[in-house]
Amino acid sequence: MESFEDDAKIFKALCDPKRLAILAQLREGEKCACVLQEPMDLTQSGLSYHMRILCESGIVESRQKGKWTHYRLSEEGGRVTVERLLAILTxxxxxGKRLSCCCRK
Amino acid sequence: MESFEDDAKIFKALCDPKRLAILAQLREGEKCACVLQEPMDLTQSGLSYHMRILCESGIVESRQKGKWTHYRLSEEGGRVTVERLLAILTxxxxxGKRLSCCCRK
DNA sequence: GTCTCATATCAAAAATATTTGATGTATTCA
DNA sequence: TGAATACATCAAATATTTTTGATATGAGAC
Structure with a gap:
């Protein structure tokens, strides 16, 4: 069973507008860091910070090629994220569910 | 089209372990604030703070009954949340998708 | 009406997340 | 080899979120 901390970490990746903008770029396909940074209001190290959070959540995967780092949506990460969301919201x-009674006292 | 800020607000509700613990309680059915607070390491005003975030995200709905506030998972809110997640991750x-080429220069 | 209870709200403090600028590490290219 | 490029990492500054304690509001009990 997943802990609340583990699940929180997954959704933390999704709760920042800049990270959502990065994910929107990755929906078009794999991109390297310099391409991702170009249209965004982020410094190089700022992008690197957000990419780390996205990768650690499992939602994004990276691949080194020479001096470039290529990022892409992780199929497996997406599957897990949807699965966890459904588990939380279903x-x-x-x-024998407890009722909403407040008259315990 | 949803803005990144709007989507971020939805997932912000899910990125805190205490809020996930609250949602886990609500999976059992509607509960009032005092019942929700009981098993948690939260002050009364702390719970109220988190409930506000959950309600403003649309994931939770509230209902007043006398001096009690009852909270429950919102079916519509859950539906929208899953829909937004799929939109973000698909x-x-x-x-004509752009490739991951870094050799532009 | 007054008292108590359940909850919301506010402001200050504490904790956490993000941004920034400097520096480090590979890798390619000359 | 040395210079330049792409990116990661670190520490300090800044911004945002969460917690806390005090106070406000509104409903029911008396």
Whole structure:
């Protein structure tokens, strides 16, 4: 079972507008860091910081080729992310659910 | 079209372990604030802060009943959240995609 | 009406995340 | 080999989020 911290880390990757803008670029296909940085309001080290968060969440994968780093959406990472989201948001069907009663006292 | 900020706000609700723990409680069904707070390491105002973020994201709905506030997962909010996640993570199938070439210079 | 309870809101403090600029490390190219 | 390029990493500055404690609001009980 995933911990709340592990799940939080996945969704942390998605909660920043700049990272979402980066992901939007990656939907078009694999891109290297310099191409990703070009249209964005980010320094080189700023981009590197965000790419690390995206990669550590599992949502993005990277590949070295010579002096370039190429980034792409991870199929597996996306699958896990959707799976975790559904697990978090799907009501529990178990019997004997506690009611919303506040009159315990 | 959703803005990156709007989407970020949705996922911001999911990127904190305490909020994920609250959502886990709500999977069991509707609960009032005092019931939610009981098992958590949160002050009353701390819970209220997190509930606001969850409600503003659309993922949770609230209902007043006398002096109690009852919270529950929003079916519509969940649907929108999954939809946005898929939109963000699904590769773009458009023709003419830019390649990952770094050799522009 | 007054009292208590459940919750929201506010401002200050504390914690965490992001940005920035400098520096380090490979790698390519001359 | 030495210079330039692409990127990562680090520490300090800045910005944002979360926590805390005090106070406000509104409902029900008395």
């Amino acid at each position: 009501p529990d069907a178990r019997k | 590769p773009d199938a458009r023709k």
